[in-house]
Amino acid sequence: MTLYIDADACPVKDEAERVATRHGLRMVIVSNGGLRPSRNPLVETVIVPDGPDVADMWIAERAGPGDVVVTGDIPLAAKCVETGALVLKHNGEALTRANIGNVLATRDLMADLRAADPFRQGGGKGFTKADRSRFLDALERAVRSAGRARE
Template sequence: MAALTILVDADACPVKDEIYRVAGRHGAHVVVVANAFLNVPREPWIERVIVSDKFDAADDWIAERAGPHTVVVTADVPLASRCVKAGASVLGPTGKAFTDSSVGMALATRDLMQSLREAGAVTGGPKPFSPKDRSAFLGALDRALMRLKRATKDG
């Protein structure tokens, strides 16, 4: 059975503690990928990877390793798209799953919002991260790992 792995786009991830908690329950390996040093718990199943500060270095590292036995946690829509295409389960920090059917719309919405911001039509950012978002993420990560466990048992 292939090991379950959670790849974390960690630089701005608000749910790292939740990831560690759920991964510990499921026996999943966690890889925390960042451009700079981040503290992570000292557990044999948690790995810290520091990539260069080159643009998209963390995204490239994650995308190259994403696959059917991985869950990727990111708010970065282009990275989510790359990982979905690689067969990974992809979750945003609010628990929203990126899928084949949703990632195209997410990319289009992202591009539209970027154009509106550049034109000065939109000045606000995303809504603040809430306890409800954190709770939704915990449930979504738990379900994603359960699905992958079943798939690796059956396949």
């Protein structure tokens, strides 16, 4: 089992590392750069070349059944769900075969609305302590579930 982190703009890298360490899991942090590598021997930092979706493609090519992926990128999440990985957003929301279609559709609708009104202000909510707590709880459950699936 591997815990993959789509690290660009990920607010929960430290929390994910604590969970991975507690469970003795390999954790791979993937980004385009700008991250300080962890000294934790369970954590591997992968720096991919610059380019659109290069980190996403790297993760999608490797994640599979029994792995856990943490990402806020919905197209990446869809690819990982399709391969059988457990996927969590940064706020702890699980993305599954049952909900990924609706999440993708909502993402596309919002992109269309933003494109139609370039002066539209606002949007995303701030990341809260409650989001961090939900993420930790969801990651703990996902790791346990993935472990049971591999047995």
